[in-house]
Amino acid sequence: YKLLSKGKKxxxxxxxxxxxxxxxxxxxxxxxxxxxxxxxxxxxVQYFNENGHSAVPIKHDLWRWCxxxxxxxxxxxxxxxxxxxKERIEKLVSLNFxxxxxxxxxxxxxxxxxxxxxxxGNVNVNSKDHPQLTSWLQTQRSSVNLAAEKMDxxxxxxxxxGAQEIGLISKNSQxxxxxxKTSNEIVFDRKPLFRRAELNKLRELQRVIRxxxxxxxxxxxxxxxx
Numbered sequence: 001y002k003l004l005s006k007g008k009k010x011x012x013x014x015x016x017x018x019x020x021x022x023x024x025x026x027x028x029x030x031x032x033x034x035x036x037x038x039x040x041x042x043x044x045v046q047y048f049n050e051n052g053h054s055a056v057p058i059k060h061d062l063w064r065w066c067x068x069x070x071x072x073x074x075x076x077x078x079x080x081x082x083x084x085x086k087e088r089i090e091k092l093v094s095l096n097f098x099x100x101x102x103x104x105x106x107x108x109x110x111x112x113x114x115x116x117x118x119x120x121g122n123v124n125v126n127s128k129d130h131p132q133l134t135s136w137l138q139t140q141r142s143s144v145n146l147a148a149e150k151m152d153x154x155x156x157x158x159x160x161x162g163a164q165e166i167g168l169i170s171k172n173s174q175x176x177x178x179x180x181k182t183s184n185e186i187v188f189d190r191k192p193l194f195r196r197a198e199l200n201k202l203r204e205l206q207r208v209i210r211x212x213x214x215x216x217x218x219x220x221x222x223x224x225x226x
Contacts, residue, residue, distance in 0.1 A: 033083070040062065040065045041091060043062055044056070044062055044065075044095060044097075045095065047060075047062060048095045048096075054066075054095040054096055054097050054098065055098055055104070066097075069084070069092060069097070070099055070101075072084035073089065073099055074099075106150070109133060109136045109137075110153060110157070112133055113125070113133060113137065113154075113159075116133065117157055122158065123157060123158045123159050125137055140154060141161055
């Protein structure tokens, strides 16, 4: 049928077309995909109007469709073929569609932390009253793959870091690195330490050097002890 519509030869005769048409056979299915997309989009519009956002939860019937839109959008962004079009992107954007829910969730937690500091004057989050925020904050502090811009954003709020900030954790090996030189600019190699006590000594060494509370002789003693 496609060949016929393009003026090319085809084995599909007029009699066959008539027979298929008599049972409401659909020759052009291109519109079906668009109709199906529009139907799901209208469901998302209704969800948006009822909830004030389009962040469909994972258990919702629309979640899988929304996830497929993110996949198509990512493919389009990478120059790959997908069902995503400019018109579809514009429609989804009009509903504040989340193309990257994880990043949106991270930003939400950061804003939540800022509000906590605004109220309490610090970022020592009470785990009993704010268990989810506490868990998120602990994850950020312990992550060895935390992006530099995220760490800077957290430090700006007042979050202090341990091994990630002073360079004791190797992002490649995800293990502590042993100190081989002690000065105002500490140098590390990639030999792993396996005992927590040694890592704590290194942290203490970094702290006292930054605060400039010990002289060079005390600094050498700390190095020998570690």
